[in-house]
Amino acid sequence: MNRIDVRGLTKRYGPDTVVDDLSFTVEPGQVTGFLGPNGAGKSTTMRMIIGLVAPDRGSVTVAGQRYQDLPVPLVEVGALLDAGAVHGGRTAYHHLLALAVSNGIARTRVREVLARTGMESVAAKRAGSFSLGMRQRLGIAAALLGDPQILIFDEPVNGLDPEGIRWVRDLMRSLAAEGRAVLVSSHLMSEMAQTADHLIVIGRGRLIADTTMSELTRTSGVGTVLVRADDPDVLTLKLAAAGATVREGLESSLIVAGLTAHDIGKLAAYHGIALAELTPQRASLEDAFMELTRDSVEFSGVAA
């Protein structure tokens, strides 16, 4: 039961419904990307999951219980919501130790999470002197302290340098590989493409897509090749026999997935089929995301 279940979650601020009848599940053993443009309601949803904000309607359970009913929440679910929220006067070590002691978590966990987050060398430094990257690591260390099976990270790579981004990505993947349920928010599809197995996309508080990354890649045409051939039927058979997935495109073109343009060209030449066009499709996951959320972006720029 190491999952998050969100059912009909709704939150209003004044006249605005910022989370609107939202339902989704975060499963164990995978990274679930929580995507949406700025202001879509991601942080508010995450705050409702861990009981910091009360929903107006709907329910959410973590590990089968309401967050408020968990005996020691930190042991069930770890969250990084606001990396700035550390006691600046304490050292990293003492910040984590205070958290461990007040939650009945073994002191030995402090050293373990410092090691896992690469913070051993700065453990004795005051958190107030930390760079944003180090504060993020400390927030992640705190989330891992109770060795929880469910983890929630709100924009964990915001403000990090490329090395830091890479580190966070690898950590998310390894936490999921250990069987944990990992929910990570971002407003950038490019970040999710390399991290998430599953995607929950929201816009204006509403669910726009609940899909796997591989399904989105397939339906958005990423990695496909547009082919025009004199004999499309024969080519389709040959391509399918070579393991490709082929669907019909516009004006008797073929959209081929699973083979590169180079492979398709060689296959056609081998079978003596003349090609009139062979074009790798440029659509990216970023395009797919823009397309999905186009109607839900609050303020969009006007092209000059």
Ligand SMILES: Nc1ncnc2c1ncn2[C@@H]1O[C@H](COP(=O)(O)OP(=O)(O)OP(=O)(O)O)[C@@H](O)[C@H]1O
């Ligand atoms: N405490 C609050 N009072 C009033 N409005 C709020 C409050 N918290 C959030 N909002 C509004 O709710 C909407 C959703 O905000 P939220 O922070 O959940 O979005 P988000 O998807 O996390 O966006 P971002 O990536 O910009 O943080 C925004 O319009 C925001 O201004």
